[in-house]
Amino acid sequence: MANYLYLQIAQRIEEHIENGTYKAGEKLPSVRSVHEEQGISISTVLEAYHHLEDRGLIVAQKKSGYYVSGRRRNKEQVPSQVIPALKPESVVIDSLLETIMQERFIREVVSFSRAIPGNHLIPGKILKRNMLEVLRIDEYEVMNYTQLQGNDHLRNEIAKRSLGWGGMLTAKDICVTSGCLEAIHLALRATAQQGDIVAVESPCYYGFLEAIQGLRLQVIEIPSHAQTGIDLNYLEDVYKQYPVKACIVTPNFSNPTGSLMSESNKKELVALTTRYQVPLIEDDIYGELYFQGTRPTSLKMYDKEDWVIVCSSFSKTLAPGLRVGWVAGGRFRQSIERLKFMTNIAATTVAQLVIARLLEAGSFERHLKRMRSKLFLQMTEVQAAVEAYFPEGTSISHPQGGYVVWIELPEKVSSMELYKVALQQGIGFTPGHLFSTGMVHSHFLRLSCGSVTSEQTEQALKTLGQLAKELIANHQ
Amino acid sequence: MANYLYLQIAQRIEEHIENGTYKAGEKLPSVRSVHEEQGISISTVLEAYHHLEDRGLIVAQKKSGYYVSGRRRNKEQVPSQVIPALKPESVVIDSLLETIMQERFIREVVSFSRAIPGNHLIPGKILKRNMLEVLRIDEYEVMNYTQLQGNDHLRNEIAKRSLGWGGMLTAKDICVTSGCLEAIHLALRATAQQGDIVAVESPCYYGFLEAIQGLRLQVIEIPSHAQTGIDLNYLEDVYKQYPVKACIVTPNFSNPTGSLMSESNKKELVALTTRYQVPLIEDDIYGELYFQGTRPTSLKMYDKEDWVIVCSSFSKTLAPGLRVGWVAGGRFRQSIERLKFMTNIAATTVAQLVIARLLEAGSFERHLKRMRSKLFLQMTEVQAAVEAYFPEGTSISHPQGGYVVWIELPEKVSSMELYKVALQQGIGFTPGHLFSTGMVHSHFLRLSCGSVTSEQTEQALKTLGQLAKELIANHQ
Known part of the structure; x- marks a missing residue:
């Protein structure tokens, strides 16, 4: 993680915000005081604060410092747990899956669908x-x-x-x-x-x-x-x-x-x-x-x-x-x-x-150290972009490792519909339909952070968020 | 096949013997006449005749020439067809197979068991x-x-x-x-x-x-x-x-x-x-x-x-x-x-x-040409050694391709017994037991010609033939 000290600091502050040590509206320690007390360079502290600011967790008050924003992420606000039918079922082959697997190869330009390492992660x-x-x-x-x-x-x-x-x-x-x-x-x-x-x-x-x-x-x-x-x-x-x-x-x-x-x-x-x-x-x-x-x-x-x-x-x-x-x-x-x-x-x-x-x-082991840092950064960027661009009320999971985040849209619109319009623009992800034998996750989606690059993430998720907003607007 | 012209000639003559064109006791064309009529070098013709002689198919009469021996291979004398029970059966895992598969790696020095290319066949x-x-x-x-x-x-x-x-x-x-x-x-x-x-x-x-x-x-x-x-x-x-x-x-x-x-x-x-x-x-x-x-x-x-x-x-x-x-x-x-x-x-x-x-x-394609010649030669050598050293009455298949020959011992002795004593001497093959759910092939064995070299073949099959003879002697 050594490459991304600012992310570590940001994460630590985020935890403090999440568990309520710093409440909405409270002032954070000044950049200078963190620098002096913890021996971290001013530019790194600033980078950490900017990162939290980008994610909407803190706001800068001119000439005063940084404050916890009202948009404190709530631990409870993770994608909800859906209770499936308590009975054994035969799995029916979803021809949808086959279509999706094939389409990935052909039509995806920016892929949030494949939970595998992109070339920049493969050694x-x-x-x-x-x-x-x-x-x-x-x-x-x-x-x-x-x-x-x-x-x-x-x-x-x-x-x-x-x-x-x-x-x-x-x-x-x-x-x-x-x-x-x-x-x-x-x-x-x-x-x-x-x-x-x-x-x-x-x-x-x-x-x-x-x-x-x-x-x-x-x-x-x-x-x-x-x-x-x-x-x-x-x-x-x-x-x-x-x-x-x-x-x-x-x-x-x-x-x-x-x-x-x-x-x-x-x-x-x-x-x-x-x-x-x-x-x-x-x-x-x-x-x-x-x-x-x-x-x-x-x-x-x-x-x-x-x-x-x-x-x-x-x-x-x-x-x-x-x-x-x-x-x-x-x-x-x-x-x-x-x-x-x-x-x-x-x-x-x-x-x-x-x-x-x-x-x-x-x-x-050396490769894993680098890969973990990169994946963490990519996932953080994906999460920040979802929080910034997806419809109000969207929930997102906050994994402590791995490749994927799980997203629940605020309305019961079909993520398959979203999938289809997104793919027309070359953006791929995996609709929630595929993760259950029933249709219980149909307004959920999975975004994988392994195949995308930082350059692609923000723009693609801005588009995806916009498409999701339009879908919800049409639904209402 | 260009490398083994003598084998081609030998095979052609063998076919003539098998289909009765040349009968037991008949004289073969002289080396010189084959040389003159077919434009093949004398040494190659001689090599072909020596090969047939080694296999016991022809005999040299001093100052007279080569004659078809009494030991003409009979097309009918292939391993017999065993009629299994005409009913469906569950296959029972034969723990024997597992043992044999493991032993191959450890104890085989000369392997007639593995129907895969040896290093000399792999390009x-x-x-x-x-x-x-x-x-x-x-x-x-x-x-x-x-x-x-x-x-x-x-x-x-x-x-x-x-x-x-x-x-x-x-x-x-x-x-x-x-x-x-x-x-x-x-x-x-x-x-x-x-x-x-x-x-x-x-x-x-x-x-x-x-x-x-x-x-x-x-x-x-x-x-x-x-x-x-x-x-x-x-x-x-x-x-x-x-x-x-x-x-x-x-x-x-x-x-x-x-x-x-x-x-x-x-x-x-x-x-x-x-x-x-x-x-x-x-x-x-x-x-x-x-x-x-x-x-x-x-x-x-x-x-x-x-x-x-x-x-x-x-x-x-x-x-x-x-x-x-x-x-x-x-x-x-x-x-x-x-x-x-x-x-x-x-x-x-x-x-x-x-x-x-x-x-x-x-x-x-170029590799296959070479591989086919080598496999043919190896199989011919294996067959010749079996015919020379195995107990009287042993039958052997004569495939026109592939890796393996199928052998039926003249008495109903267990090829598993043979397997065990052979493995003690580092010689591996596959007992007939493994090729059926019943025990109907228990006096058969499979020899694979892919992993052995010419140097190994004769000595190992001489030993194996001797062990088979002893087994039969003990059985009688």
């Missing part, structure tokens, strides 16, 4: 250098299969990193997959059969819904709060009523809300899991992309009886085209390894070797 | 050069997803090649997968649901049985002849009796027998398919690896109503570690594309780009 030079190097060392190793569970070095490095987030894995616990979605898919196949019920968060990443549909499973959606994640009381009620065979949860910076579960909730979720013996499929694909503090823990940390299946990948942290993910299957490890072999034998060798090298050399 | 330098080139051109393209169905150039090149084998595909017919097994897997998922019946050849590649087991389908095995492939009368009987949802066939150089279906049988199989409307999953992974003449046709050539799903990959022709295959889904194209996305989104980009370049530049 292209580092990956290239390492790929040249693995080719130089042994081109035949590159062209052959790895060991069945994946390259030993890679699995060992993943295991080492797991110590940092409470996973305590060893290389033999890990099976390399072709991306995280494949890991989830294998975990579902190892735990549930056709017709079985799987619990997911609502809203839920559409890829999971698709995978569940493809496996002809039924889904039951558990409401998930945009800040705190899955509703554990609701989940327990479901566990009491239905023979749920697995539950997929993204505890850290979930997709689409960006929610982060508290430690106590993580602990409680694993306790529920153990009590009801329902396998817990943990999607931790965003866990490394925290903006501040330390790496959030994995559910695995509390998992004494091995019911948690951890799934992740390098698609969000390095490059999606490598198609390398992994799964730690817990008590389902062996069946998952078999299913991986039955599905496509192994992941591409060159991609595995390149990632193993990056991890061994420490380049991965 | 390592060419692949490396092309990988460097795609990285040089645009490392960011390499790191990003391709289009959803796979890289456009690659699909176009695959489509172009399909003209050569009667596929008549266009780029949009093709979806790139992570290897051929994944293609088969997706085809199965698109055509059959849990509990449904799938027909396969017997013996059948264990990977298909595993995939079927993993999808909780039932299997019915159709006897397949070691030379001519699947028994169509039997198949039709099954189609009449059972609601079969799909049939997997490898018409060209099948695994494990190496059988090649005749054109008339191919035509008849597609006619059956159309008549009974049973989707036909064609595994054409070995089709490019014909030893002589022209590329055998695909079943697709006769498929007017789009019931054939063609599956293939570059694992056998270039390198398995790339994990790039493809599927032409016919009338199931769209569901297969969706299932691919649901499973793991897309195949690794760098591998797709490298293969596209090789195909565009023509390097693939």
